[in-house]
Amino acid sequence: MAITDEHPKVELVTMGIGALMWERHGHIAMCVTQNGLRSSLVRPEPGDGCYNYGIADFHHPINMAWGFFRGTHSFWVGKDLPENMLEIYRYFDRTIWVQPLPLDAAQKTKVISKLDDDILEDHRYYAYDHFWDNCTTRIRDIIDNVTDHALSKMTDMPGDKTFRDYARDGFYGMKIPLLITDIAMGRSTDRVPTYWERMFLPQYLREAVQTKWGIKPYLVYERKECMQNERDAAKSGTQPDDSCVARGIPTAENPNSGRWLLALVILVLTAPVWLSRRFGKLQRTGLALSILPYWLLGTVLTLLAIISPLPYVHWNETVLVWFPIDIAILFLSPEHKVKYAKGRVAMLGLIAVLMLINVLHQPLWAPLLWPLIPMATVAFWRPGMFGGARAKRASEK
Numbered sequence: 593m594a595i596t597d598e599h600p601k602v603e604l605v606t607m608g609i610g611a612l613m614w615e616r617h618g619h620i621a622m623c624v625t626q627n628g629l630r631s632s633l634v635r636p637e638p639g640d641g642c643y644n645y646g647i648a649d650f651h652h653p654i655n656m657a658w659g660f661f662r663g664t665h666s667f668w669v670g671k672d673l674p675e676n677m678l679e680i681y682r683y684f685d686r687t688i689w690v691q692p693l694p695l696d697a698a699q700k701t702k703v704i705s706k707l708d709d710d711i712l713e714d715h716r717y718y719a720y721d722h723f724w725d726n727c728t729t730r731i732r733d734i735i736d737n738v739t740d741h742a743l744s745k746m747t748d749m750p751g752d753k754t755f756r757d758y759a760r761d762g763f764y765g766m767k768i769p770l771l772i773t774d775i776a777m778g779r780s781t782d783r784v785p786t787y788w789e790r791m792f793l794p795q796y797l798r799e800a801v802q803t804k805w806g807i808k809p810y811l812v813y814e815r816k817e818c819m820q821n822e823r824d825a826a827k828s829g830t831q832p833d834d835s836c837v838a839r840g841i842p843t844a845e846n847p848n849s850g851r852w853l854l855a856l857v858i859l860v861l862t863a864p865v866w867l868s869r870r871f872g873k874l875q876r877t878g879l880a881l882s883i884l885p886y887w888l889l890g891t892v893l894t895l896l897a898i899i900s901p902l903p904y905v906h907w908n909e910t911v912l913v914w915f916p917i918d919i920a921i922l923f924l925s926p927e928h929k930v931k932y933a934k935g936r937v938a939m940l941g942l943i944a945v946l947m948l949i950n951v952l953h954q955p956l957w958a959p960l961l962w963p964l965i966p967m968a969t970v971a972f973w974r975p976g977m978f979g980g981a982r983a984k985r986a987s988e989k
Contacts, residue, residue: 608687646727665717767850890914
């Protein structure tokens with residue numbers, strides 16, 4: 593399909609990555625203008641507008657996150673003047689690409705009708721899903737539906753990255769979000785998406801449009817960090833960072849996953865259980881201090897698994913590791929404490945084996961340490977084993 597000179601123009605607009613957590617996977621919009629986006633920025637015409645499917649109340653992230661996990665209509669569609677929308681992304685220094693779509697008059701009419709219908713009050717709100725129903729997939733589906741499913745028929749190989757890998761790519765250099773992808777995203781994200789499914793990310797929809805129709809995106813704005821990267825490369829005679837071209841931001845020099853840091857934190861947080869056992873004092877307090885933090889996190893994740901319709905929240909293997917029932921060990925008799933702890937150690941051992949043989953997929957080796965250390969201490973560390981006579985005489989409190 594060739595790009596026609598007929599008016600109006602329908603263009604795909606993708607934005608590169610920003611600094612905030614919810615900006616780290618880019619963004620996308622669709623603009624309808626009489627003479628093209630460049631012309632509209634200089635001299636807007638009546639009816640020019642950009643449709644944005646990624647509007648939410650980011651000023652109240654807790655409420656937004658709760659709506660996301662509950663699957664409520666926490667995101668909505670809005671229309672704005674091209675100049676107003678693009679100014680926001682220029683202000684936050686995010687690269688902006690534009691691709692005119694090769695649509696005929698009938699296809700444009702269908703696209704505009706769908707966009708205008710989606711901004712109506714009764715239709716504008718939707719339940720956001722990061723992988724299967726987001727600002728990019730909605731625009732992807734509109735393009736696909738008016739082009740006889742040209743995008744969904746593409747069979748290009750997407751590579752070997754899983755949904756989890758794509759999520760982690762966006763959070764490089766951000767330890768807490770990276771750990772969240774390990775702990776809060778369940779087994780359904782450990783699947784390699786199809787080429788069509790990979791278009792849940794803006795850069796891959798942009799890539800697919802270029803591959804299918806040969807429409808190379810042009811830059812409306814380039815991130816300052818990327819321009820500096822290009823200048824430095826020109827001075828040194830090297831190639832600029834490819835990730836700037838592809839995603840609008842260079843790759844971090846140290847893309848640390850945070851997993852070793854989490855393991856270290858867990859070792860510190862579980863120290864009270866073996867220290868109290870070592871010295872024979874405040875053993876129940878030491879056990880409580882070691883268990884309560886992961887018990888709280890496990891309870892929250894279990895609650896979300898129960899109430900959330902999102903498959904990667906509902907089927908979360910972390911709840912098998914951070915078991916909410918572990919709180920019961922604080923109230924059992926000494927004999928039953930040991931029995932419960934041995935049972936949990938066996939359960940955690942089974943989970944480790946299932947991870948080794950790839951039955952369980954989530955990267956949970958560091959989280960596994962959190963319950964394992966206190967449970968193994970209770971199960972196998974007898975008073976006096978390493979603490980001398982004083983510890984041996986101490987009774988459990």
